[in-house]
Amino acid sequence: MNDWIARNLIYFPIQMLRGEWVWQHLPLMREMEKLSSREIEKFQWSKAKELINYCYENVPFYKKRFTSIGLIPKDIKDKSDLLKIPVLTKDEIRNHWPEMIPKNGYQRLTYRSTSGTSGTPLIFPKDHYATSYMDAAMYQVYSWYGIKIGDRQARLWGSATKPVAQIKQKFKDYLLNRVRLSAFNMTDENCYNYYKKLLSFRPKFIYGYPNAILSFSKFLRRNKIDGTKLTLKAVICTGEILFPEHRKIIESTFKSKVVNEYGTTENGIIAFECPEGNMHILAHNVLVEFIKDGHYVEPGESGQIVVTELNSRCIPFLRYKLDDIGKPSDKKCTCGRNLPLMEIIEGRIDDFIQTPDGRLVYDAILAYLFKEGVKEFRGIQKAKDELIIQLVKDAKYNTELENHFRNELVSYLGRDMHIHFQYLKEIPRDKSGKLQYFVSLIH
Numbered sequence: 001m002n003d004w005i006a007r008n009l010i011y012f013p014i015q016m017l018r019g020e021w022v023w024q025h026l027p028l029m030r031e032m033e034k035l036s037s038r039e040i041e042k043f044q045w046s047k048a049k050e051l052i053n054y055c056y057e058n059v060p061f062y063k064k065r066f067t068s069i070g071l072i073p074k075d076i077k078d079k080s081d082l083l084k085i086p087v088l089t090k091d092e093i094r095n096h097w098p099e100m101i102p103k104n105g106y107q108r109l110t111y112r113s114t115s116g117t118s119g120t121p122l123i124f125p126k127d128h129y130a131t132s133y134m135d136a137a138m139y140q141v142y143s144w145y146g147i148k149i150g151d152r153q154a155r156l157w158g159s160a161t162k163p164v165a166q167i168k169q170k171f172k173d174y175l176l177n178r179v180r181l182s183a184f185n186m187t188d189e190n191c192y193n194y195y196k197k198l199l200s201f202r203p204k205f206i207y208g209y210p211n212a213i214l215s216f217s218k219f220l221r222r223n224k225i226d227g228t229k230l231t232l233k234a235v236i237c238t239g240e241i242l243f244p245e246h247r248k249i250i251e252s253t254f255k256s257k258v259v260n261e262y263g264t265t266e267n268g269i270i271a272f273e274c275p276e277g278n279m280h281i282l283a284h285n286v287l288v289e290f291i292k293d294g295h296y297v298e299p300g301e302s303g304q305i306v307v308t309e310l311n312s313r314c315i316p317f318l319r320y321k322l323d324d325i326g327k328p329s330d331k332k333c334t335c336g337r338n339l340p341l342m343e344i345i346e347g348r349i350d351d352f353i354q355t356p357d358g359r360l361v362y363d364a365i366l367a368y369l370f371k372e373g374v375k376e377f378r379g380i381q382k383a384k385d386e387l388i389i390q391l392v393k394d395a396k397y398n399t400e401l402e403n404h405f406r407n408e409l410v411s412y413l414g415r416d417m418h419i420h421f422q423y424l425k426e427i428p429r430d431k432s433g434k435l436q437y438f439v440s441l442i443h
Helices: 002-017 022-032 037-059 060-068 079-084 092-102 128-145 163-173 188-201 210-222 246-252 365-371 401-411
Strands: 107-114 123-127 152-159 178-182 207-208 234-237 258-264 267-273 279-281 288-292 303-309 320-329 339-345 352-354 361-364 376-382 385-393 416-423 438-440
Touching: 002 022, 002 128, 002 163, 022 128, 037 060, 037 079, 037 288, 060 092, 079 288, 092 123, 107 128, 123 128, 128 234, 128 267, 152 188, 152 210, 163 178, 178 188, 188 210, 207 210, 210 234, 210 246, 210 361, 234 246, 246 258, 267 288, 288 320, 352 376, 352 438, 361 365, 365 401, 385 401, 401 416
Parallel strands: 152 178, 152 207, 207 234, 234 258, 376 438, 385 416
Antiparallel strands: 107 123, 258 267, 267 279, 279 339, 288 303, 303 320, 320 339, 352 361, 376 385
């Protein structure tokens, strides 16, 4: 589709109908990039105070939380006082989200689902003001690389497994002017077809999981196929750690800038890499804390990442704990933007399931599959022909659902893969407290 048509005749009209005024937020974001660090901090804290007051006055969950510890908004005078507010966890959202909807309600909501990298997908409603701000923030940082709303995108990503969901996904991809290349089945034959599709589609950029893009890059190099013919403006990597050696391979394959994106389904982009190679926190939409042993760490020290999404109102993400480790930085970036800097130290590191016939299947297939009837899951590959699926069942789980899971896995992994289901009351976490949803024991 023509980029101008996608932008002006499809994207903007649909956003207007949904009540998501994306373009109205963009001028503010451009101005924010010109402000001093002190001015950005002042703006950010003003938004944070506004959110805290709103939560206390309008959201039953937070009213109860504040009251239970004898806290009122006036007690929160500066950022250090945020430590008085307990962090928000995924389990609390799962168990209490009806109480997290404001008393006045929200008529325009979109339901979202995380990928389930923690082993359990989180399904939650999101108000359209927050989603419009998240999208505007995304397009603003993409503009650092000359990417506009409606520009053609190639997405190396997960794909829906159910027929109805596949139809919806294809329709959404069409409206957003993007082509989806499944990361679930990176065979040489599929990678070659992906390349031919990209040559025809002519995307301005590729967006996807680093491991999937790396696998595609290695296929091109191994077969002496010229990736520079795609003439990409950028390759944006998200969803897991981007390692320096992998970045070099991808950049040399496409002769295009590889850009690191850090974000969540819940909160949108949290930090984004500028052309100078630094990760800028999008301080107009999120306030990020780095905490160790209940205290803020110093610049350059590692801490647990806690994020407050400043524009969320339905399910307000006030001090939301992520399962990632990062470092704050007090350095100044030579790009001229004074948005604060950070580094990602530990995050989601995904892998591939190896099949008996030598194929690589992206392990995110597990997150796409185990949503219904499952509280938690983890896949463990003990051998090239043996995969153990550990499950914590809920009340909806039954034999029919198990057969469906088995058949879907066989369709992706092949009939020679021996699949064993193992039922647990709880799946043990690793030393960092994370629930790693796939573990390979054959590397």
